[in-house]
Amino acid sequence: MGIISKAMIEKWVLPHLTIGTRGFDTTVPLTEIVECIFHRLKTGCQWRELPTKQFFTDKVLGWNSVFYYYNLSCVV
Numbered sequence: 014m015g016i017i018s019k020a021m022i023e024k025w026v027l028p029h030l031t032i033g034t035r036g037f038d039t040t041v042p043l044t045e046i047v048e049c050i051f052h053r054l055k056t057g058c059q060w061r062e063l064p065t066k067q068f069f070t071d072k073v074l075g076w077n078s079v080f081y082y083y084n085l086s087c088v089v
Contacts, residue, residue, distance in 0.1 A: 016051045019044040030086065045069050049079045050086075 022044045030043070039046070049068040053060065063076040 016048070016055055019048065022047050040072050041069055041074060046074070046079060046082050049074075050083050053079070053083075 026047055027043055045068050049063065049065060052058075052068065053063055060076045060080050063079060065076060065079060066073050
């Protein structure tokens with residue numbers, strides 16, 4: 014469905030992301046969030062136009078939640 018598979022995201026992307034010790038825990042898997050961010054970066058669509066329903070299985074996040082995680086990764 015996405016640009017790269019969830020298995021490749023788990024193997025090549027997630028080990029390089031920092032996981033905070035404080036704050037709240039994510040309610041959805043990080044692989045689905047990363048998939049959604051990759052779709053946004055590939056297509057160049059606006060954040061509000063992001064089709065989040067097709068990327069999340071259990072709980073669907075809004076575009077602003079995905080943007081929040083994107084900003085967390087860019088702060089370094």
